[in-house]
Amino acid sequence: DVKVTQSSRYLVKRTGEKVFLECVQDMDHENMFWYRQDPGLGLRLIYFSYDVKMKEKGDIPEGYSVSREKKERFSLILESASTNQTSMYLCASSSTEAFFGQGTRLTVV
Amino acid sequence: AQSVTQPDIHITVSEGASLELRCNYSYGATPYLFWYVQSPGQGLQLLLKYFSGDTLVQGIKGFEAEFKRSQSSFNLRKPSVHWSDAAEYFCAVASYSSASKIIFGSGTRLSIRP
Numbered sequence: 001d002v003k004v005t006q007s008s009r010y011l012v013k014r015t016g017e018k019v020f021l022e023c024v025q026d027m028d029h030e031n032m033f034w035y036r037q038d039p040g041l042g043l044r045l046i047y048f049s050y051d052v053k054m055k056e057k058g059d060i061p062e063g064y065s066v067s068r069e070k071k072e073r074f075s076l077i078l079e080s081a082s083t084n085q086t087s088m089y090l091c092a093s094s095s096t097e098a099f100f101g102q103g104t105r106l107t108v109v
Numbered sequence: 110a111q112s113v114t115q116p117d118i119h120i121t122v123s124e125g126a127s128l129e130l131r132c133n134y135s136y137g138a139t140p141y142l143f144w145y146v147q148s149p150g151q152g153l154q155l156l157l158k159y160f161s162g163d164t165l166v167q168g169i170k171g172f173e174a175e176f177k178r179s180q181s182s183f184n185l186r187k188p189s190v191h192w193s194d195a196a197e198y199f200c201a202v203a204s205y206s207s208a209s210k211i212i213f214g215s216g217t218r219l220s221i222r223p
Contacts, residue, residue, distance in 0.1 A: 031209065040118065042199060042215035050209070058210060090153070096160070097143055098201075098211050100153040 003027075006091050006101040013108050019078040021104050023091030032074035033098065034058075034066065037088040049074055081108045111136045113202050113214035121220040124192055130185040130217050132200030142183040143201040143211070144174055153199065159183065170194070195221045 007022035025032065031050050035043040035058075045058030047066040055066050063085060067075045074093075078085055086108045092098040112135040122128055134140055144156040157168025164176040174185045183200060197218045203211040 033211065035213070040215060042115075043213040045210055045212060048210050056210070059212075092153075092211070094211065096141075097155050097158050098153075099155075102152045 004091055004093055004099050004101040006089075006104050008104050009102060011104060011106045013078075013081050013106065015082060015108055017078075017081050017108075019081050019106065019108075021076040021078075021089055021091075021106070023074045023076070023093075023101055024072050025074075025093035025099070026072065027093065027095070027099070028071065029093035029095050029099075030071075031094045032068065033092040033094070034064075034074065034076045035090045035092065036060070037090055037103070043090060046076065081106075083108050111140075111202050111204065111210070111212045113200050113212055115198075115200055115214035115217050117217045118215070119218045119220065121222055122190055123222045125189050128185075128187045128190045128194070128219070130198050130200075130219070132183045132185065132214060133181050134183065134200070134202045135181065136202055136204065138204065139178075141203045142174075142176060143203070144168065144172070144183075144185050145199045145201060145213075146170075146196045147199065147216075148196045156185070156198075190219075190221055192221045192223070195219055 004025045033048040034046045049055045049068040065077045089104045091101040114133045142159040145153045147153045159166050159176045197216045199216045200214045
């Protein structure tokens with residue numbers, strides 16, 4: 001079974017902190033994704049990566065950056081967390097269809 | 110640009126009734142299409158996918174979907190819903206080149222009336 005693991009289920013951070021969300025997949029997939037999920041807005045793509053060190057902006061990249069130094073790991077970085085980044089963050093990897101992690105519920109206070 | 114529209118935010122159906130969830134997409138070439146389900150407190154699970162071939166695709170849990178190119182639609186159906194089908198359903202589209210992003214709709218929440 002494909003496994004996509006997100007490092008934390010719940011996080012509480014303060015405004016202005018630098019936040020790292022980590023995601024690891026075990027199926028050697030080329031593509032990895034970060035989405036945020038908010039009620040009524042569905043899943044919105046923040047960034048995706050199609051190879052090591054390769055990344056492309058999604059629909060809402062502002063306030064975020066990403067890092068993919070190894071094929072299995074894709075990190076989302078909030079450089080200076082703000083309250084409007086309180087959300088559920090979902091990581092996925094894919095070859096054909098996407099496989100998702102369990103999500104990280106981030107609260108910025 | 111790719112986009113996906115799910116026009117129904119919330120649908121309630123009676124247990125045992127039939128179900129159809131609507132999905133319209135916008136994409137220049139032939140898309141790859143997906144339906145995912147998210148039960149409360151759970152992650153997203155793939156229900157079915159369409160890449161090519163037969164436009165009626167069967168999925169898990171008794172769901173099916175039909176790709177209609179002329180209508181840019183990929184509606185999800187089930188002949189008889191069960192209380193356990195209460196969840197949020199997401200339609201998604203991808204292009205599947207070597208670097209392909211997957212775009213999701215805003216979701217449809219399904220409630221089941223006993």
